[in-house]
Amino acid sequence: MKFEVDGLAAYAYTGSRPFAPGQPAAVFVHGGGLDHSVWIHQSRYFAHHGFNVAALDLPGHGRSAGAPPDTITGMAHWVMRAADALGIGRLSVAGHSMGSLVALEVAGLYPDRIEAAALVGCAVPMAVTSALLDAAKAGSHAAFDMITLWGHRMDAQLGGNPAPGMWMTGGAVRLLERSGPGVLHNDLNACNEYRHGLDTAAKVACPAHLVLGREDVMAPPRAARDLVTALRVVRVIELADCGHMLMAEQPDAVRDALAAAFPRPG
Amino acid sequence: MSGPGYIKFDTLSLHAGQKPDPATGARATPIYQTTSYVFRDSDHAAALFNAERPGHVYSRITNPTTAVLEERVAALEGGVGAIATASGQAAMHLAIATIVGAGEHIVASSALYGGSHNLLSYTLPRFGIETTFVDPRDPAAFRAAIRPETRLVFSETLGNPGLDVLDVPAVAEVAHAAGLPLLVDSTFTTPYLMRPFDHGADLVFHSATKFLGGHGVAIGGVLVDGGTFDWDASGRFPTLSAPYAGFHDLVFTEEYGPAAFIMRARKEGARDFGACMSPTTAFHILQGVETLSLRMERHVANTRKVVEFLDGHDAVASVVYPELPDHPDHELAKKLLPRGCGAVFSFELEGGRDAGRTFIESLRVFSHLANVGDAKSLVIHPASTTHHRMDAEALARAGISEGTVRLSIGLEDIDDLLGDLGRALHLSQRAVKRRADTARHTGAKRDAGVAQKEAGPRRAAS
Numbered sequence: 198m199k200f201e202v203d204g205l206a207a208y209a210y211t212g213s214r215p216f217a218p219g220q221p222a223a224v225f226v227h228g229g230g231l232d233h234s235v236w237i238h239q240s241r242y243f244a245h246h247g248f249n250v251a252a253l254d255l256p257g258h259g260r261s262a263g264a265p266p267d268t269i270t271g272m273a274h275w276v277m278r279a280a281d282a283l284g285i286g287r288l289s290v291a292g293h294s295m296g297s298l299v300a301l302e303v304a305g306l307y308p309d310r311i312e313a314a315a316l317v318g319c320a321v322p323m324a325v326t327s328a329l330l331d332a333a334k335a336g337s338h339a340a341f342d343m344i345t346l347w348g349h350r351m352d353a354q355l356g357g358n359p360a361p362g363m364w365m366t367g368g369a370v371r372l373l374e375r376s377g378p379g380v381l382h383n384d385l386n387a388c389n390e391y392r393h394g395l396d397t398a399a400k401v402a403c404p405a406h407l408v409l410g411r412e413d414v415m416a417p418p419r420a421a422r423d424l425v426t427a428l429r430v431v432r433v434i435e436l437a438d439c440g441h442m443l444m445a446e447q448p449d450a451v452r453d454a455l456a457a458a459f460p461r462p463g
Numbered sequence: 464m465s466g467p468g469y470i471k472f473d474t475l476s477l478h479a480g481q482k483p484d485p486a487t488g489a490r491a492t493p494i495y496q497t498t499s500y501v502f503r504d505s506d507h508a509a510a511l512f513n514a515e516r517p518g519h520v521y522s523r524i525t526n527p528t529t530a531v532l533e534e535r536v537a538a539l540e541g542g543v544g545a546i547a548t549a550s551g552q553a554a555m556h557l558a559i560a561t562i563v564g565a566g567e568h569i570v571a572s573s574a575l576y577g578g579s580h581n582l583l584s585y586t587l588p589r590f591g592i593e594t595t596f597v598d599p600r601d602p603a604a605f606r607a608a609i610r611p612e613t614r615l616v617f618s619e620t621l622g623n624p625g626l627d628v629l630d631v632p633a634v635a636e637v638a639h640a641a642g643l644p645l646l647v648d649s650t651f652t653t654p655y656l657m658r659p660f661d662h663g664a665d666l667v668f669h670s671a672t673k674f675l676g677g678h679g680v681a682i683g684g685v686l687v688d689g690g691t692f693d694w695d696a697s698g699r700f701p702t703l704s705a706p707y708a709g710f711h712d713l714v715f716t717e718e719y720g721p722a723a724f725i726m727r728a729r730k731e732g733a734r735d736f737g738a739c740m741s742p743t744t745a746f747h748i749l750q751g752v753e754t755l756s757l758r759m760e761r762h763v764a765n766t767r768k769v770v771e772f773l774d775g776h777d778a779v780a781s782v783v784y785p786e787l788p789d790h791p792d793h794e795l796a797k798k799l800l801p802r803g804c805g806a807v808f809s810f811e812l813e814g815g816r817d818a819g820r821t822f823i824e825s826l827r828v829f830s831h832l833a834n835v836g837d838a839k840s841l842v843i844h845p846a847s848t849t850h851h852r853m854d855a856e857a858l859a860r861a862g863i864s865e866g867t868v869r870l871s872i873g874l875e876d877i878d879d880l881l882g883d884l885g886r887a888l889h890l891s892q893r894a895v896k897r898r899a900d901t902a903r904h905t906g907a908k909r910d911a912g913v914a915q916k917e918a919g920p921r922r923a924a925s
């Protein structure tokens with residue numbers, strides 16, 4: 198769905214469905230250099246199971262115009278302005294990687310509007326290696342390669358994609374290649390500079406569901422330990438045979454975890 | 464998707480797309496010879512039908528064995544996904560039908576496999592799709608033939624059978640400048656010799672019947688989406704960028720991003736045209752793909768020796784292989800095909816059609832049949848077989864004469880191949896000489912006033 202935020206074009210994938218009045222809302226936030234399509238196996242399901250779904254493209258990503266916000270907090274405020282523009286009041290939010298920090302921030306800054314937060318592939322702090330930051334800053338393809346290679350566990354790169362006939366590695370690289378100049382560096386830098394995640398966690402009132410890949414080397418489960426301690430109501434779901442690209446590597450398990458996290462109507 | 468850190472080609476050839484079977488531990492890819500898959504419950508069924516979750520419903524659309532082949536070829540090509548089809552022809556048709564419709568137009572190379580030429584030249588016009596054929600060696604000709612209603616640029620990586628090397632980067636640039644994707648038939652090169660996506664092509668298909676399968680046992684095709692083309696930015700492809708009433712108003716570019724094309728091809732083309740590959744065929748072709756590098760290396764090594772042998776032989780008027788210095792694409796081949804120009808090539812025998820017939824019939828190791836890319840060496844006369852529907856002008860445009868012989872070099876011991884060719888060449892020339900002698904003889908008799916009807920030498924090109 199095309200709409201506007203701050204007078205600029207914005208896009209939210211809704212499962213090709215109009216919003217139905219009275220349904221709960223589920224908002225999805227993608228990771229660095231990516232767009233709404235990373236949620237394809239999950240967002241469509243919710244759209245057909247009683248939710249008004251908005252899988253957002255952050256500004257400067259996918260189909261949303263404008264410069265990408267340069268802080269996680271800036272992204273969080275934009276997400277809520279997007280929700281306002283879409284007529285969404287209360288919502289459940291899912292975020293992946295950088296998007297999980299945005300979801301955390303949203304939950305901490307807008308406690309009265311958030312029903313539940315699912316933080317997928319989350320680590321706080323989310324330190325980014327200088328090799329990756331430098332490559333992204335230089336606009337080098339090596340940055341896309343690093344994310345693809347570190348993001349997917351070896352088995353996923355070898356194959357056996359749950360989506361028949363699709364090669365996960367190829368899909369990931371092509372999606373990253375579509376990111377605008379400087380966008381990936383902006384995003385990685387925002388992750389790296391996000392320092393107050395544990396303070397935010399203490400302000401989160403809703404239940405938080407951490408969905409972590411046991412073989413994730415970019416956001417390994419141990420890197421979420423302090424976050425787990427800081428959150429008030431928290432459930433941790435560790436997925437076996439799963440790296441950092443959880444929605445692609447374990448689409449069914451992630452969907453089930455989100456379905457358990459987001460309060461349903463009735 | 465190649466380079467440091469990525470899994471290498473030979474490993475992908477063996478592993479991509481497959482894990483040891485979760486149910487049985489089988490290391491080889493099991494043949495899931497089933498039409499359909501049990502739903503866990505009604506919600507599971509509905510979610511699968513509605514593309515809310517990945518999985519298999521019905522083997523016309525997807526099958527676990529076929530999916531391994533699809534993912535493997537996508538990985539070897541460096542694409543985002545693939546669809547295996549009933550044949551190479553079906554793969555080409557699926558590519559076209561997914562993005563071209565009635566009233567629209569294709570610009571294609573004139574040096575195509577005869578079957579591809581038939582589809583474009585005779586069959587698709589019945590469905591309102593016209594094609595302009597251009598010289599594959601002339602990127603400017605592609606540009607000049609593009610019209611407002613053009614939707615696709617198409618060529619083979621190595622022209623069939625003239626071995627015109629497609630300047631993929633140049634033709635891709637022409638296509639992209641016009642907002643069009645470049646589709647290439649990569650059958651003759653396979654991803655081992657060239658990965659067209661690395662050079663700017665957007666869509667690739669194979670007749671998997673040939674080198675991918677590699678053993679002449681199964682007909683099949685594979686269509687691969689490079690995920691590179693921006694269908695939205697082009698604005699010419701409503702099948703991908705506008706709501707599709709045939710699937711709940713799904714917009715493929717929004718839903719699947721870089722995989723929009725291949726998902727439409729599956730959700731519409733595989734579903735509605737139904738030219739799917741059987742799981743058993745997929746298994747056979749997978750066995751071939753596992754040894755693709757080893758076989759292509761040997762195919763090329765043998766071919767180089769045969770080319771050298773024929774090139775120096777008195778009975779051979781000319782040999783068409785881009786690695787020969789006099790081939791028009793010699794320099795381009797060095798750049799785009801450093802590992803070799805495949806194992807299918809043509810040569811012109813001295814003595815024309817009669818010599819050709821004797822030659823082909825004298826071969827013992829080479830088999831005379833209509834195929835290429837078998838592990839076994841093959842021979843054919845294109846003008847009377849693969850290209851027989853073309854008139855003389857179209858033949859000439861495709862770089863074929865009536866005396867052209869096409870070889871597909873297999874994996875046999877090179878000594879036996881050269882021996883077989885040498886003997887057949889000798890016999891072919893002896894036959895020509897005998898006929899010429901007879902003609903001289905009967906000519907002399909006729910001069911002496913003896914009536915001898917129909918004994919003269921036949922025209923070489925009859």
Ligand SMILES: Cc1ncc(COP(=O)(O)O)c(C=O)c1O
Nearest residue numbers: 550551552576623650670672683
């Ligand atoms: C270059 C080329 N493309 C396409 C095809 C068609 O493939 P199939 O016979 O698998 O339909 C062939 C078959 O000879 C071919 O040689």
